Amino acid sequence: MQLQRGEKRGLSDLGIQSQCTVKIDFGLDGVDIAAFGLxxxxxxxxxxxxxxxxxxxxxxxxxxxxxxSDTASFNLDLDKLPSSIDRLIFTATHDTRPISDARPLVVSVDGNKALFNVAEHLTTEKAVMMCEIYRHSSGWKLGTIAAGFAGGLAALITHFGGEVADTPPPTPPPAPAPVSLKKITLEKSNSTVSLKKTGASFGEIILNLNWNQNTSRGFFGGTKQLDLDLGVIFEMQDGYAGVIQALGRTFGDFNNEPYIELSGDDRTGAVAAGETIRVNGRHFDQIKKLGVFALIYDGAPNWQQTDGVVRMNMPGQPEIEIRMNEGRNDKRLCGVALIENVNGELQMKRHMKYYPSQKGFADDIGIFLNWVGATKD
Structure with missing residues (x-):
């Protein structure tokens, strides 16, 4: 059903249950979508x-x-929301351009059960309340809004009772830290993000490992430099599988199969950028899955001390980061993330489990290899 601006409908009248999906499609790079629980x-x-x-x-x-990259999909289970949350308002913001430029900007609930064309009602707003789902004595209701603020995200935050720091005009004040929209941080177990190609390919995909490069205490009371390595266990669509890592000097190849390359091995901690693996996104269709791991090669296994973080960057996409803020100090290897090719989309899932060696991680993600011992020399 096509809804008009200002319309209010009971979800049950639309044939929509408390478990439903709200999908927002947009046609402008840099649009950020959020749901505010109020x-x-x-x-x-x-x-x-x-x-x-x-x-x-x-x-x-x-x-x-x-x-x-051009869609945000919210899976809702409204009956699980605490009573303190009275409504969910779905918003769209852009740093520099009016949201009306995001045509098509369409909200759909459970497919075609409810459709609302937001963009046709907008002019110069850079922050827009698109629609809301709210409690009512008769049950959950859906309301369409399509109204907002030329001031952007800061005005939206203020409207919802949040606070923003004062900054000299004309620069808009920044949003408070919990409402940062500039990167995706996968913080919870099995949290996942999916990315579509913004052009013909994903371009160059960069995986970076960085850590606290202070010395770590050794087993006999001395200190030694921590050597933390970044690696990838891969499986191609044709069944070819292997590992990219400094151990055994299997650095890979960016331009040939497996289209994955470790840029080098930082054994001293002197490289400020940490360690980097490049994946050739032009050939991502030939990749089935990648298991990203970090290995404490040298130094006592103390994961809390590493302050490790893995980041993924590619053209036209938000930065994705996973922090290694959990720890098993009796295990040298941390399985950080699983990257899969799901019908041509890149899906990254937080893994965050600890293993004695690469074999346990590989088996856990379904890549079975024959393993032999190796060193860096």
Whole structure:
């Protein structure tokens, strides 16, 4: 059903259950989509219920976001929302351009059960409230809004009772940290993000490992430099599988199969950029899955001390990061993430499990190899 601006409908009248999906399609790079969980006063009462790129799920999983390059999909289980959350307002913002430039900007609920063309009602707004799902004595209702603010995200945050720091005009004040839309941080177990190609290919995909390069305490009371390695276990669509790592000097090849290359091995901690693996996204269709891991090669296995973080960057996509903020100090290898080719889309899932060696991680993600001992020399 096509809805008009200002229309209010009961979800049950539309044939929509409390478990449903809200999908927003947009046609402009740099548009950020969010769902604000508000209290009865229509204010932000709990930052954990602001769901966006940097916080893709509410604590109990009632709202889960799967962001793509031109689509944001929210899976809802409204009955799980705490009573303190009275409504969910779905918003779109852009740093520099009016949201009306994002045509098509369309909200759909459970497919075609409810459709709302937002962009046709907009002019110069850079932050827009598109629609809301809210509690009512008769049950959950859906309301269309299509209204916002020329001031952008800062005006939207203020409207919902949030605070922004004062900055000299004309620069708009920044949003508070919990509402950062500039990167995706996968913080929870099995949290996932899916990315579509923005052009003919994903371009150059860069995986970077960085860590606290201070010395670590050795077993006999001395100190030694921590040597942390980045590696990838890969499986191609044709069944070819292997590992890219400094151990055994299997650095790979960017221009030939497996189209993955370790840029080098930083054994001293002197390289400020950490370690980097490049994946040739022009050939991503030939890749089935990649298991990204970090290995403490030298130094006592103390993961809390590493402050390790793995980041993935590629052209036209938000940065994705996973922090190694959990630890098993009796295990030298951390299985950080699983990257899969799902019908041509790149899907990255937080793994964060610890193993004695690469074999356990590889077996866990379904890549079975014959392993032999190796060194860096």
């Amino acid at each position: 209290n009865q006063a229509k204010q932000i009462g709990d930052d954990r219920y602001v769901v966006l790129f940097s916080n893709t799920s509410t604590p109990e999983g009632a709202v889960r976001l799967t962001p793509y």
